[in-house]
Amino acid sequence: MPQTTPSLRDLEQHDAFVGRHIGPNDAEIASMLATVGHPSLEALTDAIVPASIRSPAPLALADSLTEQEALARIGAIAAKNQVFRSFIGQGYYGTHTPPVILRNILENPAWYTAYTPYQAEISQGRMEALINFQQMCADLTGMEIANASLLDEATAAAEAMTLARRSAKSKSNTFLVAGDTHPQTLEVLRTRAEPLGLALEVVRSTDAFHQKLAAGDYFGVLVQYPASSGWIEDWSADAQVIHDHQALFVVATDLLALALLKPPGEMGADIVVGSSQRFGVPLGFGGPHAAFMACRDAYKRSMPGRLIGVSVDSEGNPAYRLTLQTREQHIRREKATSNICTAQVLLAVMAAMYAVYHGPDGLTRIAGRVARLTAILAAGLRQLGHAVVHASAFDTLCIDPGDAGARILERARQAQINLRVRGNGSICISLDETTTRADVEALWAVFAADGAALPSVDAIDAHAPSLIPERLRRTSAFLQHPVFNTHHSEHELLRYMRALADKDLAMDRTMIPLGSCTMKLNATAEMMPITWPQFADIHPLAPADQVEGYRQLVGELEAMLAECTGYDAVSLQPNSGAQGEYAGLLAIRAYHASRGEGHRNICLIPESAHGTNPASAQMCGMKVVVTRCDANGNVDMEDIRRAAEKHSANLAAIMLTYPSTHGVFEEDVVEICRIVHDHGGQVYTDGANMNALVGVAKPGHWGSDVSHLNLHKTFCIPHGGGGPGVGPCAVKSHLAPFLPRALATDGMRTDGTGDGPMVSAATHGSASILPISWMYITLMGAAGLRKATQVALLNANYISSKLAPHYRTLYTGRNGLVAHECILDIRPLEKATGIGAEDVAKRLVDFGFHAPTLSFPVPGTLMVEPTESESLHELDRFIDAMIQIREEIRAVEDGRLDREDNPLRHAPHTALQVSASQWPHAYPRELAAFPLPSLKQQKYWPPVSRVDNVHGDKNVFCACIPVDAYREQEA
Incomplete structure (x- = not known):
């Protein structure tokens, strides 16, 4: 029988993205549909989704594109952006992302596909990176404790305002803000204050501000240090006045500046906020960037956001965990003081690694170079006849251009230079890590009168005074922990980051079957554009x-x-x-x-x-x-x-x-x-x-x-x-x-x-990551998006059906089917055996799986969401693990395994435990380590055994573990 030559259209399908995103192929989908008892995806959809809400028409979106076509299209969009040299500042600065961090953190799926570290045992690597971030922020600000990042500086300031309201003894309803604060921070403060009935008072002049401080009608005060227009001041005396009125002092600051400047903690600050963006995180048209909050130890139990702490595992070894988790909104609900759910972990990790790579000496050099260039620029501008408004500065100068403002701005535009123009007509210039001598000379050329001779950088460097007053220079040490003083060569940092990644489970290793959290494929082609300069290097203003x-x-x-x-x-x-x-x-x-x-x-x-x-x-x-x-x-x-x-x-x-x-x-x-x-x-x-x-x-x-x-x-x-x-x-x-x-x-x-x-x-x-979703929708097209949804429904029902003989699905909808996730009820098993949902979650680690969502929305249950991008092989691997766990529970039920001394109670098991000379358990080592034969081919070993949550909450310790602790452990 003669073979039919395939058409060109058929041949072109080999590169279709939809099949790369959706895990099961059409043959596997047919087999899975047979398992759940429906002839087609359309029939399954009709059986699950109420007719009253189903869309009658397909999405009015274009057909799917190949990866090459989509990248070409978004490349053309990116080319329409113009990357000028931006000296705008206002909380956003150019920075050099060390290539070793760019490639091995931002572009590494071991880091970007991980989930929130609720399951401590498989999150030790990223939590160590986050505790480095906390230590970095606490050290630089001079505060006692810092959290594991917030969304941006403006919202961090708003969180500080409400933390001050909860914590201050003052009965006032007013939050006082110094006027030279970043405009976006003032905007968000206004947004947050109004619905809560808080009075936000912004005071523009310095004299009026100090009069308000003396009057004392406020529960908190916020200042920007350095100020938005650049000047710096010692706020120590003002902090005392604020405290005398039983109010809290909040400082919005700049971490790089604090490598040189007296830290807010040494001025009496109660809460310090800011952004870590200039620690190696691209501008990205405004985000994402990791903000931070640091505060006095007295406020740690009220501090919003996530906090990484140190506890111990079942062997007594130090282990990281999310501490004080009862603050999470799913527990406190309408009593919550913040609705924070996510942080900026990936960006916080980048910033922390930037500090690890450069160390205290490197950060001091980077900051010192910025400050020196700023002083040189200021001296040259004065030489050219311009009035520099403030006598002190770290990286930002404010210039009163007089009648020359329009001419200066036009010259800047022609030179492809962006400057910041304030409402009063003054011009601000902010320098950063990326600024060069040539940039300073270009700025002088912009401000110089026609025919004026330009200053010499070297000549001015020989005599220009520092713009940082002696009283404001930092004298205290920071980042003294060995982690910030060890990994300064690329080899060492590369191996450190790899060692941390190897401790964790992310999507590059395994399915993460979390209900309500939708952990699915983040395609490489979708990720690629975010590091292109045309997206990454654009200032948000x-x-x-x-x-x-x-x-x-x-x-x-x-x-x-x-x-x-x-x-x-x-x-x-x-x-x-x-x-x-x-x-x-x-x-x-x-x-x-x-x-x-x-x-x-x-x-x-x-x-x-x-x-x-x-x-x-x-x-x-x-x-x-x-x-x-x-x-x-x-x-x-x-x-x-x-x-x-x-x-x-x-x-x-x-x-x-x-x-x-x-x-x-x-x-x-x-x-x-x-x-x-x-x-x-x-x-x-x-x-x-x-x-x-x-x-x-x-x-x-x-x-x-x-x-x-x-x-x-x-x-x-x-x-x-x-x-x-x-x-x-x-x-x-x-x-x-x-x-x-x-x-x-x-x-x-x-x-x-x-x-x-x-x-x-x-x-x-977070504009710089919007290309990811644009790419996803463009790659999938209308039909692909619908099929993805249908396969998500199929995968969830397949798991529910296959596990039905072993676990009850708690809730079902029409025709006994679930939507895209299913809740497995462990409560009857716990009642019969004492084995609870947490035991099952920890035992799944021994099988190389991240646990499903634990005890939400129903205590004692596991909520599973497989998503559409998991293959049938991976679904079956998870099902096999859950069935084996059920068999172990049955062994407890019938007495073949002890009710207390069994692999579920002691999970997860580390390599050190199962290879130790002594094995204290009644069940065999092989059952602990290799409950399924497939695990002998590929095995994830958790770095710690079960972490003691109670110990961590009773003994809150949220800084880098002293090296001596590891030495004692080895001994």
């Missing part, structure tokens, strides 16, 4: 005509997301999912106020909701009313109806998660929307589970008014060990005017930006 590429990228991505969700407008400013929630609720709040209904402040939230939901509502000044769920995990319709009627006059919103947090498509979502609208409220749909909806259903079409999306979940931005995240806010047209506005001075507006308050420091949040 660059003039609009230099960022045409970003304008196009942002506009196209907003349109893509609007099409996927059925909404009308999108803001990309929120730089985490929780920030997106907050932006959405602020829009609802402003909408009600615009209609004369500002009294509406009741927010209904089902008890199954994500913990950030009630925290976000509280931050918006809303009162949370919790509604019940029924025995099947669905929201209780009668309780919602009752609550809506009871609070009809004041109902502001309901916050739903759909599909539900319990992993099912509830039938009544359209009716819920109708009920809430009938009583004057708005419907907020949490977008955390959008991976079950794209191409299948659109929240904006079934009655929802607003959603946040998690680009770090559904749209493939990697989790980075707990950040970065992006949480766009998508709304219907009536809420669009209330989306976050652009920073007033950045000259850039897009259709997706409204006139509401800013929620993050940069107009487009």
Whole structure:
């Protein structure tokens, strides 16, 4: 029989991206469908998703592209950006990312595909990197403790404000801010203060500021050090005045400057915030960058964000863990003081490695060079006849140009130089690590009068005085721990980073089956553009005509997301999912106020909701009313109806998660929307589970008014060990005017930006990672996105079906099916054997798996989300592990394994334990280490055994472990 020659179209499919993203091939999909009892993906979709919400038409998006085609297209977009030399400063500075860090952290999936380190035993490497970050921030600021990063400097300042309100003894309601603070920080402070009823007072003049300090009507005071326009001052005496009035002193600072300057902790600061961006993290048009908060030890239990601490494992060895986890929002809920869910782990790791690489001497040299160039520049400008406003500075000069301002700015534009123009007409120049002698000469040429002779760098260097007063020079040592004084050659740093990565489990090694967190493929082609200079080296305040590429990228991505969700407008400013929630609720709040209904402040939230939901509502000044769920995990319709009627006059919103947090498509979502609208409220749909909806259903079409999306979940931005995240806010047209506005001075507006308050420091949040989601949607195309959703549904139901003889799936929806995740109920097994969900989670480490989500949303359960990008082989590997674990539990049930001395109770097992001369357990070593034969071919060994959580919370220690501790361990 003659063979048919394949068509060109058939042959072109070999390079289609959809098949590279979706794990199972078509034959495997058919086999899996047979297992779950449905003939096709379409039939399965119809069986799971209620007809009332299914989209009748395919997504109006282009067809999928190959990786080469998509890279070429985004390359053309990037080429529209112009990379000028930016001396704008204002919290953002040029920096050199050491290539060894660029390649082995930012571009390394072992680091960027890791999950938040909730499971301590398989997160020791990234937690060591984060504790280095904490030590770095504490040392440089002169404070006692620092957290493991926050989203950006502006939101860190806002968190400091609310921490001061909780902690200060003062009864005042006013937060006082020195006027020469970065404008974006002032914007976000205003946003946070207003819904909470806090009075924010910004005082511009120095004399008026000191008068306000003396008056004492404030609970906290914030200053920028160095100031936004460059000057530096010793705030020690002012700190004493602030403390005398029982208020807290907050300093927003610059870590590089603190290598030379007297640290805030030595001036009496209570809380210190800032950004670590200039420690090797690219500008990226505003983010992502790791902010920090450092504070006095007395405030550590109230400090927002994550905190890495040191505990011990079951062998008594030091081990890192997330400490004080009871502060997490899924526990504190409406009592939470912050809605922080993600941090900026990947960027914090980069900054920490920058400090490890350069060490204290290297940082001092880098800072010293910046300060020296600044002094030389200032002396040359004075020689050219210009008035330098401030006598002191680290890296930023403020110039009063007089009548020459327009001429100077035009010359700068012609020389492809960006300067900062302040509202009073003065011009600021900020130097940084990347500044060269040639840059200083170019700046002199811009400011020089026609025909004027330019100064000589070397000549001025010989006599120009330092701009750092003697009283403000740092005298205390910093970064004395050996980790910052050992890895200064590339070989040593490379091996150190590799050693840390080898301790962890990330997506490059194994499936991470976390329910509600959507850990799926972060394709290399999607990641590549973020390091291109045309995206990475753009200042967020660059003039609009230099960022045409970003304008196009942002506009196209907003349109893509609007099409996927059925909404009308999108803001990309929120730089985490929780920030997106907050932006959405602020829009609802402003909408009600615009209609004369500002009294509406009741927010209904089902008890199954994500913990950030009630925290976000509280931050918006809303009162949370919790509604019940029924025995099947669905929201209780009668309780919602009752609550809506009871609070009809004041109902502001309901916050739903759909599909539900319990992993099912509830039938009544359209009716819920109708009920809430009938009583004057708005419907907020949490977008955390959008991976079950794209191409299948659109929240904006079934009655929802607003959603946040998690680009770090559904749209493939990697989790980075707990950040970065992006949480766009998508709304219907009536809420669009209330989306976050652009920073007033950045000259850039897009259709997706409204006139509401800013929620993050940069107009487009973490702009430099937006190419990842643009690439994902472009590569998948309309049909690919729908198929991805359908396979996500299939994979979850396949796992649920295969494990049904061994574990009960707690909640199911239509036709006994789940959505994109399933909850495995371990509680009956614990009741019978004492083996609980945590034991199963720890035992999975011995099989080389990250555990599913533990005890959320139901205590004693495991929530599993396989995503669409896991292959059938990997799904079966996980299923085999879970079945083997169930067999071990049965062995406990029937007495073949001891109830206490069994491999689940003692998991995970380290290589040191199973190779030791003495084996203290009744079960064999081989069962501990190699419970399945396949593990003998490829085995992950956890670096520590089970970590003692209670010990870590009772003995909070959040700094680098002394080297002596390791020596004692070896002895």
